[in-house]
Amino acid sequence: MRSWRTIWKPLKIGLALLAWLATVIGFILLLTPGQISEINQRTLLISWIAVGFIIASFFLGRQIGQARPGQLPIDPSAGIIHAFRRREIEQILPLSDMIRQATSDIFFLGLSLPKLGSCAGILEDKARQGIHVRLLVPDPNERWLVLAIGRILQREEPYPRELSWFFNNFLPIWKRVPNAFEIRVHKQLPSVTASMFDDKKGYIEIYMYGWSLDDRLLFEVDYAETGRDYKENLNRLWNEAIPLNTTEAFIERINAVDELIHQSRQNHP
Numbered sequence: 001m002r003s004w005r006t007i008w009k010p011l012k013i014g015l016a017l018l019a020w021l022a023t024v025i026g027f028i029l030l031l032t033p034g035q036i037s038e039i040n041q042r043t044l045l046i047s048w049i050a051v052g053f054i055i056a057s058f059f060l061g062r063q064i065g066q067a068r069p070g071q072l073p074i075d076p077s078a079g080i081i082h083a084f085r086r087r088e089i090e091q092i093l094p095l096s097d098m099i100r101q102a103t104s105d106i107f108f109l110g111l112s113l114p115k116l117g118s119c120a121g122i123l124e125d126k127a128r129q130g131i132h133v134r135l136l137v138p139d140p141n142e143r144w145l146v147l148a149i150g151r152i153l154q155r156e157e158p159y160p161r162e163l164s165w166f167f168n169n170f171l172p173i174w175k176r177v178p179n180a181f182e183i184r185v186h187k188q189l190p191s192v193t194a195s196m197f198d199d200k201k202g203y204i205e206i207y208m209y210g211w212s213l214d215d216r217l218l219f220e221v222d223y224a225e226t227g228r229d230y231k232e233n234l235n236r237l238w239n240e241a242i243p244l245n246t247t248e249a250f251i252e253r254i255n256a257v258d259e260l261i262h263q264s265r266q267n268h269p
Helices: 004-031 037-064 086-091 095-101 114-118 120-128 143-152 158-176 228-240 247-267
Strands: 080-085 105-109 132-138 181-186 192-197 201-206 217-222
Touching: 095 114, 095 120, 095 192, 105 228, 114 120, 114 158, 120 132, 120 158, 120 181, 132 143, 132 158, 132 228, 143 158, 143 247, 158 181, 158 247, 181 228, 192 228
Parallel strands: 105 132, 132 181
Antiparallel strands: 080 217, 105 192, 192 201, 201 217
């Protein structure tokens, strides 16, 4: 069954054309001698009412579904509040500000890790305040996974180095606040990165092979209401992941990714 939105748009265009046609006919009748003035008045009245209806519905429709510059049309019932191309990232609240505003839980599913690294200090501060920080990243023990993500991101050589940097820099933070700062590794190949703050709002970024950084789709999600299924899926991925709760578990991942880096250097001297 077709959506009422897909039917309403061509119907509105057709009504507009009929209304303007009726208006033109009305003026012609007014300027034509011998026509009955009552008919002329009625024609003009009906046509201008129709024109007013079309204009009002047009602007009302723009107000209801209006998108900011660069924002894509969205359906709030799907759990999406706003949709952007990555090139319009400046239109959303900076990541550091969103972290600062969180009051109970901060979640990240990370493929692209530099932006997490840039917020390491803020994340540690929130953990020290007793706010649960959850970081979910690929498991370097799965060599195929690291290589596949590197290809998707079009960063095959630098991506293992980013993983190494992540584990080496977040291990000390975990040691300082182990009760509130939690890192887990997954063995899946997700096509998104995701953030979630206080189980209410956050962002999902879509990765497609061959897309440039600017072309990626970014969705602001209502995790608390219509987007609860997104939250359930992310929490399921978290629950099925492997927790890194010992220094040895971190060192194992650091050694695995460093071996990948060593192999890459041998293959690309």
